[in-house]
Amino acid sequence: MAQKQQHTADSDKHPKQDFQVERLAFFSDAIFAIAITLLIIEFKIPHITKETTFDNAWEQLVELKYNFFALLLSFFLIVTYWMRHHFLFKHIHNYNKQIVIANMAMLLPIIFFPFTTAFFAESVDNKNVVILAFRFFLLNHILAGVAIYTLYWLAIVKHKEYSFEMTLEERKKFTSDLLFTTIIFSIIFLVTFLTNNVQTVLLVFLVCGLSKKIFDTFVKKNNQKSVII
Structure with missing residues (x-):
């Protein structure tokens, strides 16, 4: 009986269905790859002339310290979003219009990462602007998280038949x-709306990051206990 149902499902399957799902995943992968690559665009190499000394070149590199920090942070976060997207498409085997739209909506905040990263990095030395830039950076990640959760809910929860x-x-x-x-x-x-003090905001950021690490450790230990039981 189960084999007959499987045969019926296969016969109803569109001949290009698997290709179309892969096409959607490949297109998304390309957007992630481009977004990561564009993070480096704002980096300007040190201006080197015959008169440039080692100290001059080093000073120019040091001036890029905030750019390097923002790039590494955004690179890590974009890769994290890609891994979640990759994990979803390991399960998705079909799609409808809602899933396609949700996937495209998820890619929208991804393409903004190079802009918000560069804006944040360039504003670090300006106390009047850095909070505004940091808000855009945070909002970008909030929207990315909401968008990928929406894709998960549509493809895995609402339309179970497609995954x-x-x-x-x-x-x-x-x-x-x-x-x-x-x-x-x-x-x-x-x-950031309660204080303009950059040190306070960064402290909250570090505390939240530490709490995430503690949370991950707790969940891992809890899952290990469940397996043993």
């Missing part, structure tokens, strides 16, 4: 990681 079933452990880890990170960015975003 292979996730285990309960996989769903818990995916949703807890994503929601916890998005909530952290949202909290920090709200804090």
Whole structure:
């Protein structure tokens, strides 16, 4: 009986269905790759002449310290979003218009990362602008988190027939990681409206990052205990 149902499902399958799903994933991968590559565009190499000394060149490189920090942070976060997207498409085997739109909506905040990263890096030395730039940076990540959760909910929860079933452990880890990170960015975003002190905001950022690490460790230990039981 099960074989007959499988045969019926296969016969109803569009001949290009798998290709179209892969096409959607490949297009998304290209957007992620371009966004990561564009992070380096704002970097200007030191202006070197025959008179340039080692100290001059080093000073110019040191001036890029905030750009390097913003690039590494955004690179790590974009890769994290790509890994979540990659994980989803490991399960998605079909799609509808809602899923396609949700996937495109998720790519929108991704293409803004090079802009918000550069804006934040260039504003660090300006106390009047840095908070505004940091808000755009945080808002960018909040929207990315909401968008990828929407894609997850549509493809895995609402339209279960379009995806292979996730285990309960996989769903818990995916949703807890994503929601916890998005909530952290949202909290920090709200804090920027309560204070213009950059040190305070960065302290909250570090505390939230530490709490995320503690949360991950707790969840991992809890899952290990469940397996033993």
